[in-house]
Amino acid sequence: MARAATTTDAFNAVAEPRRREILDALARGESTVNALVERLGVAQPVVSKHLRVLREVGLVQVRDEGRQRIYRLDPGPLRAVYDWVKDYERLWEERFELLDTVLEELKDRQEGQE
Template sequence: MARAATTTDAFNAVAEPRRRRILDLLAGGERSVNDLVAALGVAQPLVSKHLRVLREVGLVEVRDEGRRRMYRLNGRPLKPIYDWVKSYEQSWAQRFERLDAVLEELKEIENGDDGDDD
């Protein structure tokens, strides 16, 4: 089965780690391409390519400010990803509760408390 194009939806677009890093940077506020290039440490054409993908799925918006292009995050297209991941939250919570119990038992053993009240 062929893989969906990265520009079809937010799920595919954020599958690439560098695009997620761009979103993280833009979550802190609007940035120019040059700011992103400096923060990422990669060539401008590569950053522009990733920004194009993110724009096409609506995750970033762009505006011209003189000769600079300013990019900002648009979080609305992330909602389906949030909703999907949230469906696993109960499973994670249960696992963390079990892990907390195991860690507490290990801490008691380490401190010499075997749980018996002699």
């Protein structure tokens, strides 16, 4: 089975940990490639490659400022990821509530034995 291109959508783009690190960095504000290289501690070609993928899916916008290119996060395409994940939020909440119940029961038993 052929592997889906990482540039097809936000899901594939954020599947790569280094790209998520870049998105996290850009969520704090605009940045140049060199600043991202310094912050992430990786080679410039690696950062540039991931920025290209993020630009192609629309997660990152770029503008020229003099001789520098300034990158910023465009969270719009993340909406599809959020919409998909939020459906699981109810499941997580239910499981945490069950865990809270079990922990309370264990605590009550332990206090009863003292």
